[in-house]
Amino acid sequence: MDIKEEIHQMGRQALEASRGLAKLSTDAKNAILLAMADRLLADEAVILAANAKDIAAAEANGLTAAMVDRLRLDHDRLVAVADGVRQVAALPDPVGEVLADWDRPKGIHIQQVRVPIGVIGIIFESRPNVTSDAAVLCFKTGNATILRGGKEAIHSNTAIAAALQAGGAAAGLPEHSIQLIPFTERESVQHMAQMDRYLDLIIPRGGAGLIEAVVSLARMPVIKHYDGICHTYLHGAADLKMAVDITVNAKTHKPSVCNALETLLVDHSIAEVFLPEVGAALRDRGVELRADEAAAGILGDAAVPATEADWTAEYLDLILAVKVVDDLDAAIAHINEFGSHHSDCIVTADQAAADRFMAEVDSAVVFWNTSTRFSDGEEFGFGAEIGISTDKLHARGPMALRELTSYKYLVRSDGVVR
Amino acid sequence: MDIKEEIHQMGRQALEASRGLAKLSTDAKNAILLAMADRLLADEAVILAANAKDIAAAEANGLTAAMVDRLRLDHDRLVAVADGVRQVAALPDPVGEVLADWDRPKGIHIQQVRVPIGVIGIIFESRPNVTSDAAVLCFKTGNATILRGGKEAIHSNTAIAAALQAGGAAAGLPEHSIQLIPFTERESVQHMAQMDRYLDLIIPRGGAGLIEAVVSLARMPVIKHYDGICHTYLHGAADLKMAVDITVNAKTHKPSVCNALETLLVDHSIAEVFLPEVGAALRDRGVELRADEAAAGILGDAAVPATEADWTAEYLDLILAVKVVDDLDAAIAHINEFGSHHSDCIVTADQAAADRFMAEVDSAVVFWNTSTRFSDGEEFGFGAEIGISTDKLHARGPMALRELTSYKYLVRSDGVVR
Numbered sequence: 001m002d003i004k005e006e007i008h009q010m011g012r013q014a015l016e017a018s019r020g021l022a023k024l025s026t027d028a029k030n031a032i033l034l035a036m037a038d039r040l041l042a043d044e045a046v047i048l049a050a051n052a053k054d055i056a057a058a059e060a061n062g063l064t065a066a067m068v069d070r071l072r073l074d075h076d077r078l079v080a081v082a083d084g085v086r087q088v089a090a091l092p093d094p095v096g097e098v099l100a101d102w103d104r105p106k107g108i109h110i111q112q113v114r115v116p117i118g119v120i121g122i123i124f125e126s127r128p129n130v131t132s133d134a135a136v137l138c139f140k141t142g143n144a145t146i147l148r149g150g151k152e153a154i155h156s157n158t159a160i161a162a163a164l165q166a167g168g169a170a171a172g173l174p175e176h177s178i179q180l181i182p183f184t185e186r187e188s189v190q191h192m193a194q195m196d197r198y199l200d201l202i203i204p205r206g207g208a209g210l211i212e213a214v215v216s217l218a219r220m221p222v223i224k225h226y227d228g229i230c231h232t233y234l235h236g237a238a239d240l241k242m243a244v245d246i247t248v249n250a251k252t253h254k255p256s257v258c259n260a261l262e263t264l265l266v267d268h269s270i271a272e273v274f275l276p277e278v279g280a281a282l283r284d285r286g287v288e289l290r291a292d293e294a295a296a297g298i299l300g301d302a303a304v305p306a307t308e309a310d311w312t313a314e315y316l317d318l319i320l321a322v323k324v325v326d327d328l329d330a331a332i333a334h335i336n337e338f339g340s341h342h343s344d345c346i347v348t349a350d351q352a353a354a355d356r357f358m359a360e361v362d363s364a365v366v367f368w369n370t371s372t373r374f375s376d377g378e379e380f381g382f383g384a385e386i387g388i389s390t391d392k393l394h395a396r397g398p399m400a401l402r403e404l405t406s407y408k409y410l411v412r413s414d415g416v417v418r
Numbered sequence: 419m420d421i422k423e424e425i426h427q428m429g430r431q432a433l434e435a436s437r438g439l440a441k442l443s444t445d446a447k448n449a450i451l452l453a454m455a456d457r458l459l460a461d462e463a464v465i466l467a468a469n470a471k472d473i474a475a476a477e478a479n480g481l482t483a484a485m486v487d488r489l490r491l492d493h494d495r496l497v498a499v500a501d502g503v504r505q506v507a508a509l510p511d512p513v514g515e516v517l518a519d520w521d522r523p524k525g526i527h528i529q530q531v532r533v534p535i536g537v538i539g540i541i542f543e544s545r546p547n548v549t550s551d552a553a554v555l556c557f558k559t560g561n562a563t564i565l566r567g568g569k570e571a572i573h574s575n576t577a578i579a580a581a582l583q584a585g586g587a588a589a590g591l592p593e594h595s596i597q598l599i600p601f602t603e604r605e606s607v608q609h610m611a612q613m614d615r616y617l618d619l620i621i622p623r624g625g626a627g628l629i630e631a632v633v634s635l636a637r638m639p640v641i642k643h644y645d646g647i648c649h650t651y652l653h654g655a656a657d658l659k660m661a662v663d664i665t666v667n668a669k670t671h672k673p674s675v676c677n678a679l680e681t682l683l684v685d686h687s688i689a690e691v692f693l694p695e696v697g698a699a700l701r702d703r704g705v706e707l708r709a710d711e712a713a714a715g716i717l718g719d720a721a722v723p724a725t726e727a728d729w730t731a732e733y734l735d736l737i738l739a740v741k742v743v744d745d746l747d748a749a750i751a752h753i754n755e756f757g758s759h760h761s762d763c764i765v766t767a768d769q770a771a772a773d774r775f776m777a778e779v780d781s782a783v784v785f786w787n788t789s790t791r792f793s794d795g796e797e798f799g800f801g802a803e804i805g806i807s808t809d810k811l812h813a814r815g816p817m818a819l820r821e822l823t824s825y826k827y828l829v830r831s832d833g834v835v836r
Contacts, residue, residue, distance in 0.1 A: 019780075022780075106797070108797075117810055117811070201810075215614070221639055221640075221809070221811040222639075242833040245835055246833065253836050358828050359440070364827065365826070365827040366826060367829045368828075368831075369830065369831055369834075370829050370833070370835075371834065373835070379524070379526075380522070380528060380827075381522055392618050392824040393619060393812040396824055396827075408780075408782060408784060408814065409793075409815050409816075410783075411783060411784070411792055411793075412772075412785075412786045412787065412788065413787055413788040415788075416789065417667035418667060418789055418792065418797070
């Protein structure tokens with residue numbers, strides 16, 4: 001059997017599994033999740049041995065220390081993975097929720113009810129914990145998954161998937177509910193992306209190159225988690241201390257994540273006063289400032305000149321683009337033009353300005369006087385997240401269990417016809 | 419400027435227009451809609467003259483009488499189009515609706531609010547009324563539209579779009595909110611489908627060939643309205659009179675539409691009694707029956723033999739495929755395998771059987787003792803519909819104004835940081 005045939009067979013099996021998954025009760029699903037968590041811990045030796053193979057290959061292939069670290073599992077990290085599975089078991093199950101319920105004059109009763117999506121493909125890069133994180137969120141919502149991880153983590157992913165399958169099977173998990181594609185050839189991505197007969201949705205979790213490859217090939221819906229080019233705009237009516245606190249927090253609290261601040265916009269009416277203070281606080285924490293001409297004129301030696309590329313940069317590092325803007329309109333226009341429609345903030349004491357900013361900035365999450373670091377499923381109270389969608393359809397912003405469901409309509413009557 | 423450049427320019431203009439549209443109040447949008455309806459009627463002579471050109475070309479090109487009729491506009495049909503616009507003005511505006519609203523322990527307040535999607539591409543075939551129907555639903559929800567109709571209706575579509583634009587402009591419609599692609603070359607579909615920088619969504623309204631072309635090319639989400647291969651299953655505990663009424667209504671009330679019945683499944687336990695009665699009632703109304711072996715054995719001369727192709731046929735005509743199934747499981751399996759996940763019904767007095775059918779049939783709308791003809795935005799009380807989605811993401815089943823919106827999160831605090 002060639003790769004395409006084998007992947008299509010996995011698709012057929014996943015569709016079959018999804019029919020069984022849709023029938024599981026919440027209690028049955030939670031029992032399966034706890035059995036999966038137990039098995040992950042019971043298989044620690046096997047999983048860490050598999051991981052050691054990946055680490056050895058990564059080092060032999062000269063991957064950077066940061067990349068090797070993302071690959072690495074150890075006892076504590078595996079415990080964290082298993083704890084993540086238990087947390088998903090503890091979350092409410094959205095499947096079966098009645099979203100709407102109404103009668104119509106001709107005597108029919110209509111219900112709109114949450115149901116699983118069906119079969120979800122997850123294509124991800126190096127971190128092996130995604131195998132478990134993604135599979136269990138999809139399973140909790142009654143979906144079958146086909147996982148395709150990066151070749152750097154193939155041994156770790158295989159061992160983790162095997163533990164989930166074996167632990168789940170002992171507790172009643174339908175066969176083929178969670179499948180890992182054993183091929184690391186690039187063509188396997190193409191076959192998944194074209195397999196719309198079996199896959200209802202693909203979620204690529206990785207860099208822009210991976211997402212672009214999936215988008216250009218996919219026949220089924222793709223939910224994209226693109227870069228976070230997040231802005232904070234210090235408005236003319238901003239409080240200075242709040243402006244400093246929010247800017248410093250959004251930039252330096254965890255610079256490597258998608259909700260970290262990347263471009264600071266400062267209203268020209270306050271730039272002379274605010275920029276030196278904000279700049280000094282950032283410089284104290286090791287942040288490199290890349291300033292447009294107006295900001296550089298105020299910051300002086302504290303900044304280096306920005307180029308056009310800085311306005312669309314997701315640094316994920318202690319670097320910040322800084323620009324002076326004329327007014328609220330200019331800030332909104334800049335964000336809508338150069339941002340990634342992810343998470344953007346205005347700092348101001350002026351409610352009217354905040355209202356306009358929140359209405360007109362076309363982003364998944366828009367903040368008023370709040371750090372963009374709150375653009376996060378945990379902080380939103382969702383309990384878990386599969387990512388931050390930068391798409392507008394089906395799921396936008398922090399994406400958790402509800403966003404992994406669809407709905408159907410149930411219509412009942414006593415023989416009503418038109 | 420070549421076709422691609424011109425279409426990309428329309429995309430840029432639509433994105434710009436969408437920023438203005440998102441700011442319009444409901445009252446402003448409704449006033450614009452009424453002005454559009456007035457202008458459609460005021461331009462009757464221009465629109466009907468344009469339509470006459472399309473009709474003449476269609477007749478010269480040997481289109482069938484049915485196709486020419488779908489193209490044709492007259493006074494009454496134009497009044498109906500204008501009335502449709504007024505009805506959309508009268509519907510509630512979903513934009514701005516607060517979907518959820520909660521506080522988090524760290525002191526942030528989160529709102530989830532409905533917003534327009536942005537720019538929507540509609541690709542449709544011959545019927546010129548779609549130009550108005552689709553554009554005004556998208557406009558009511560604050561979206562800009564780029565419309566691309568079939569070449570058979572190009573003069574009619576151009577005249578209708580011009581009336582909407584002119585009527586709207588006089589009442590404050592932002593320029594380029596509604597644009598019609600003037601090119602009828604096939605490549606224009608390709609350029610739209612690749613233009614994900616500007617188009618947030620494409621909705622193809624037409625046959626399977628059109629939808630397939632869009633799906634294989636599109637980089638942005640596509641909401642598909644595929645065939646309705648709708649089933650009714652007469653369960654062993656069905657009431658005979660209800661079974662006859664529902665089957666006859668679903669098949670014959672309007673055979674040309676996607677929610678019409680195409681395959682009748684009859685439980686073997688009642689087939690000997692029910693099939694002759696149901697068959698006779700259908701034959702009285704001119705329905706041709708195409709029966710599997712077991713059904714043919716009962717129906718005799720009243721049926722012709724079905725072939726494998728009949729189980730996936732959307733006849734849109736007075737033809738019905740008929741099959742005897744062993745039990746509820748076999749009925750569910752047949753529908754999930756051969757259906758189009760659109761609208762399917764069980765007739766039974768047994769609640770447990772109905773519950774299982776409704777849970778396990780993987781379709782947008784599942785009916786109990788109710789004609790599939792109720793799978794319809796008007797019948798659901800949505801006031802209008804842009805189609806019946808056979809997709810599972812974002813919109814499923816009857817798709818109306820709410821399904822033409824996205825949402826964003828608004829997060830407020832008094833300077834909260836992590």
